[in-house]
Amino acid sequence: MAGAPRRVVVGVSGATGTALAVRALQLLGAAGVERHLIVSPAARRTAAYELPEATFDAEVVHNFRDIGASIASGSYPVDAMIVIPCSVKTLGAIASGVSENLLVRAADVTLKERRRLVLCVRETPLHLGHLRAMVTATEIGAIIAPPMPAFYSMPESLDDVVDHIVARALSLIGVHVPGAPPWQGEPASAARAEGRRAGIERTQDRPTEGRRSAESEPGR
Numbered sequence: 001m002a003g004a005p006r007r008v009v010v011g012v013s014g015a016t017g018t019a020l021a022v023r024a025l026q027l028l029g030a031a032g033v034e035r036h037l038i039v040s041p042a043a044r045r046t047a048a049y050e051l052p053e054a055t056f057d058a059e060v061v062h063n064f065r066d067i068g069a070s071i072a073s074g075s076y077p078v079d080a081m082i083v084i085p086c087s088v089k090t091l092g093a094i095a096s097g098v099s100e101n102l103l104v105r106a107a108d109v110t111l112k113e114r115r116r117l118v119l120c121v122r123e124t125p126l127h128l129g130h131l132r133a134m135v136t137a138t139e140i141g142a143i144i145a146p147p148m149p150a151f152y153s154m155p156e157s158l159d160d161v162v163d164h165i166v167a168r169a170l171s172l173i174g175v176h177v178p179g180a181p182p183w184q185g186e187p188a189s190a191a192r193a194e195g196r197r198a199g200i201e202r203t204q205d206r207p208t209e210g211r212r213s214a215e216s217e218p219g220r
């Protein structure tokens, strides 16, 4: 992909991780990218449960059912697409090319036009069908980028974890935002030990009420 993208399609499907979609849209907007948004009905339901106050900001919001929208055609110039979070249902539809809604159609168009498509697939554990769909999606040109936390970055909050995941995912479509600074090599052991100690202290500082220890639950 040449240069930073100017127009990006953002698909939000019904996997858990509404915060990831909200943050991705915020960061794309801050980077001056024109955002074309498609939110599935299941994503709206998940959002209502996880983040009822969430707003999805975009320059253009498309109807999930509008398979006649601009972005349903390869002739409409778009630089890249990201699906964040991506359910295994949407992954399967993209892998098999069954474009029965605009989100999957836009992803299919992205692939046929040989544009960058990033799928932040979120499910665990995974059965063989999920894994096969990931292989197929990769074979036809998508990038599978599951939203997995990185602990080496020493996150201090859930926001740090979200920022790191989103920044890494956006970097795959050529949008470079703060939140995931490049790894500069392993820090000196003393500094590393200090960082680890700080992390442990933070964990120990958390209130213990409501937490259950393994010892208190025989058999676990």
Ligand SMILES: Cc1cc2nc3c(=O)[nH]c(=O)nc-3n(C[C@H](O)[C@H](O)[C@H](O)COP(=O)(O)O)c2cc1C
Pocket: 012, 013, 014, 015, 016, 040, 041, 042, 043, 045, 046, 049, 086, 087, 088, 089, 090, 122, 123, 124
């Ligand atoms: C609260 C909630 C969390 C969910 N989390 C996941 C998930 O992490 N991964 C997944 O594949 N599906 C998850 N689902 C199920 C999907 O929403 C469901 O399969 C839906 O049909 C996906 O449709 P879509 O891909 O068109 O958005 C979740 C559903 C709800 C209500």
